Amino acid sequence: MSLLQRQGAPSAPAANIPQDRSTPSTTTAITASMDAAPKQNTSTVDPHRDARAIVRLVQCSQCSLPLRTPLTLPCGNSLCRICLPELHIRTGVTYPMTANRQEGFTCPFKECGRDHSLGDCSQDVTLAKVMDRVSIEVAHSRPLTSHTPTLLDERPRWRNVVDSSKEPKHPASRILNGGRLVATYTMAEIGELKYDSEVAYQTMSPTGDSYEDLDFTMLAHLKEATKAELDCQVCYALMLDPLTTTCGHTFCRKCVARVLDHSTMCPICRRDLPMPPGVRNVPGNKRLSELLTGLCPDLVAARAEAAAQEEVLMLGEENVPLFICTLAYPSMPTFLHIFEPRYRLMIRRAIENGDGKFGMLMYNRRAAPQGNLGSVQFLQFGTLVHINSIEIMPDGRSLIETRGISRFRVKDWDMLDGYIVGNIERLDDISLAEEEQVEATETTDPVPAQHDLISQIDHMSTQELLKIGTDFITRMRAASAPWLHEGVLASYGPPPDDPALFPYWFASIIPIGEEEKYRLIPTTSVRERLKVTARWVRRIEAQRCLDENITAFRTSKLHFHADPEWKRKDLKTLLEEIESVLGDTGAASPTKWFGVGGEDEENGSEIA
Structure with a gap:
C-alpha cells in the first residue's frame, strides 16, 4: 500500500455528490495540446483518485499553503520559513559553540516539541526546487484547461480542531478548472483548503466528463519535472532515505555517511557539517520521503532493491578482518609494525580488496565477558581503520600508517586463515540536538x-x-x-x-x-x-x-x-x-x- 492510500484520501465522492462519469472526448484535445507524455499508471498512484493526498504532500502543515521557502527542521519535519515560531535565546548550551546556534525555537510539530537551533534550519534546497517545478507545471497547464470545471467541496476533519470553543470556519466550496489535481492545488494556493481537510469532487462538465486524463497527464509532467531534483548528487541515483544537512542540501543517508567518513564538508557547497559521522540517529527528511514514496513508490522500491544488492557485493559490515593488537581512534593515526604471517596476509587482502580497511581491537586481558560474545580474546568495541600508507621490508614485514574511520561493535566472529573476521555493527554518536x-x-x-x-x-x-x-x-x-x-x-x-x-x-x-x-x-x-x-x-x-x-x-x-x-x-x-x-x-x-x-x-x- 502506498503512502497516499495510507493517508486516507477519498477514493469516491461523498454520498450527496454525484459520481464522476468519464468520457475521453472532452479531454483528448486538451491532453494533446499540453504536449504531455501518454497516460501512465506504472505504480499504485492514481492521480484522479488520490488528488487530495498528492496535493497534501506539498502543503505546509502550519499554514496550509503550498510550501514557500521551505525549511527542514532537525526533527525531519518541514514548514514555510514564515511559519517558523518566535525565536528565543538558548541557554545552557555550549557545544557546538557557533553564533548561529545561540537562537532557537520550540518545534511546532506535536510529535516533536523539542528546542531547535536556528543554525540547523537552513532553507531546504531540494524541497524548494521541487516546489518551484510544481508551481511552474501548474501555471503552464492552466491556460490549456480553462474550460474543465470541477466543483470542490472542502470536508474538514472536525476531530482535529484543537480549540472546540472557537467557531470553525465554514468549509470552502469552489468551481475550478484543470482536473482534480490542478484544481485541488489551486484551492490550496488561494488559502481555502486546510492541510487536514479532505475534498469531495463533482464534475460540472455538461457531458459528465471527469477529466481523468488531465490528472494522469499532469502527474506524468510533475514526475518528469522533479526527477532531476530528486536524484542524489553523490551517487546520482534516486534518493534513498533522504537526509538534509544543516546547510540545506539533501543526499541519501548512506551517501552522507560515506562523505563524513573522509570529510566534514558538504559535497556541494563545502560548508562545514556539524553532524555525527554515522548519521544513523539523525532524522531523515520526512517530506521528501513522503514525496518519493507517494509519487513513485515503484521507483523507490526498485532503488532500495538495487542498493541492497550493491551492499551484498561490497565488503560491508560482514567478514571484516580484525587485528587484535591495540586501540585506535576515529580521525587519529595509528602506526603498526606487521610481522606475523597471518596478519601480513590480512593486510595484503585488505589492500587488494580495494578499500584498505580493517578493524582494530584490544586484547581482553582480564577475560571479561563481552556481551553476547561471551569471554573472548578481544574487547567487543573497536575502530575501523583505513590504510593510508605502507612500507614493505625486504623480509616481508611492513610498516603501515592507518587513520581511524568509525567505531563498531563485534556482533559475531570467525577465523579465516589464522586471523579473526567479524560481523560488525557501526557505533554512532547521539545527534547534536x-x-x-x-x-x-x-x-x-x-x-x-x-x-x-x-x-x-x-x-x-x-x-x-x-x-x-x-x-x-x-x-x-x-x-x-x-x-x-x-x-x-x-x-x-x-x-x-x-x-x-x-x-x-x-x-x-x-x-x-x-x-x-x-x-x-x-x-x-x-x-x-x-x-x-x-x-x-x-x-x-x-x-x-x-x-x-x-x-x-x-x-x-x-x-x-x-x-x-x-x-x-x-x-x-x-x-x-x-x-x-x-x-x-x-x-x-x-x-x-x-x-x-x-x-x-x-x-x-x-x-x-
Whole structure:
C-alpha cells in the first residue's frame, strides 16, 4: 500500500455528490495540446483518485499553503520559513559553540516539541526546487484547461480542531478548472483548503466528463519535472532515505555517511557539517520521503532493491578482518609494525580488496565477558581503520600508517586463515540536538552540597570540560612533559579545538593504561567522552599534587618524621595524617584528590 492510500484520501465522492462519469472526448484535445507524455499508471498512484493526498504532500502543515521557502527542521519535519515560531535565546548550551546556534525555537510539530537551533534550519534546497517545478507545471497547464470545471467541496476533519470553543470556519466550496489535481492545488494556493481537510469532487462538465486524463497527464509532467531534483548528487541515483544537512542540501543517508567518513564538508557547497559521522540517529527528511514514496513508490522500491544488492557485493559490515593488537581512534593515526604471517596476509587482502580497511581491537586481558560474545580474546568495541600508507621490508614485514574511520561493535566472529573476521555493527554518536539537551539539563541541575572536584565535572558545560583538557596540555607543554615532545605533535598534530576530536587526540598521546583509554570507544556522546578526559586530568593532577605533598611530608621536621613506624602505615592512614598536618592551609584534601576510600579508588589506582 502506498503512502497516499495510507493517508486516507477519498477514493469516491461523498454520498450527496454525484459520481464522476468519464468520457475521453472532452479531454483528448486538451491532453494533446499540453504536449504531455501518454497516460501512465506504472505504480499504485492514481492521480484522479488520490488528488487530495498528492496535493497534501506539498502543503505546509502550519499554514496550509503550498510550501514557500521551505525549511527542514532537525526533527525531519518541514514548514514555510514564515511559519517558523518566535525565536528565543538558548541557554545552557555550549557545544557546538557557533553564533548561529545561540537562537532557537520550540518545534511546532506535536510529535516533536523539542528546542531547535536556528543554525540547523537552513532553507531546504531540494524541497524548494521541487516546489518551484510544481508551481511552474501548474501555471503552464492552466491556460490549456480553462474550460474543465470541477466543483470542490472542502470536508474538514472536525476531530482535529484543537480549540472546540472557537467557531470553525465554514468549509470552502469552489468551481475550478484543470482536473482534480490542478484544481485541488489551486484551492490550496488561494488559502481555502486546510492541510487536514479532505475534498469531495463533482464534475460540472455538461457531458459528465471527469477529466481523468488531465490528472494522469499532469502527474506524468510533475514526475518528469522533479526527477532531476530528486536524484542524489553523490551517487546520482534516486534518493534513498533522504537526509538534509544543516546547510540545506539533501543526499541519501548512506551517501552522507560515506562523505563524513573522509570529510566534514558538504559535497556541494563545502560548508562545514556539524553532524555525527554515522548519521544513523539523525532524522531523515520526512517530506521528501513522503514525496518519493507517494509519487513513485515503484521507483523507490526498485532503488532500495538495487542498493541492497550493491551492499551484498561490497565488503560491508560482514567478514571484516580484525587485528587484535591495540586501540585506535576515529580521525587519529595509528602506526603498526606487521610481522606475523597471518596478519601480513590480512593486510595484503585488505589492500587488494580495494578499500584498505580493517578493524582494530584490544586484547581482553582480564577475560571479561563481552556481551553476547561471551569471554573472548578481544574487547567487543573497536575502530575501523583505513590504510593510508605502507612500507614493505625486504623480509616481508611492513610498516603501515592507518587513520581511524568509525567505531563498531563485534556482533559475531570467525577465523579465516589464522586471523579473526567479524560481523560488525557501526557505533554512532547521539545527534547534536540530543547532545544539547543533555548539556542543558546537566548544567542547570543543582550541584550537591557535598561535592569534590571529580563530581563537579558532571555539572560543567561542554566547553568547560574541553578547557580542562586544553589547559592541562598547555601546562604540560610549558613543563616540557616528555610525552608532548615535538615528534609526538608532528605525528598527531596540535591539540584540536573541536570537542568531538579532542578526547581521541588526548587518548592517543597521554601515558595512561589502555584499559582506561578504552572507555572512550563505546561512549556515544561527545560530552561524556570529555567527562572521561576531564577525570583523567583531575586524577593526574591529584597524583602529582599528592607526590609533592608526600615529598614535603617526608622532608618536614614534624615530630613523627623520625618515627620509622610511618613507613609501615597504609596509604589511606598516611593520607589522613597528611591532611591533618595541612590543616587550614587551603590545600585540597588528598583523599578527595586520589579517591582513596571512595568509589573512584580502583580507577585512581589504575591511572596512578
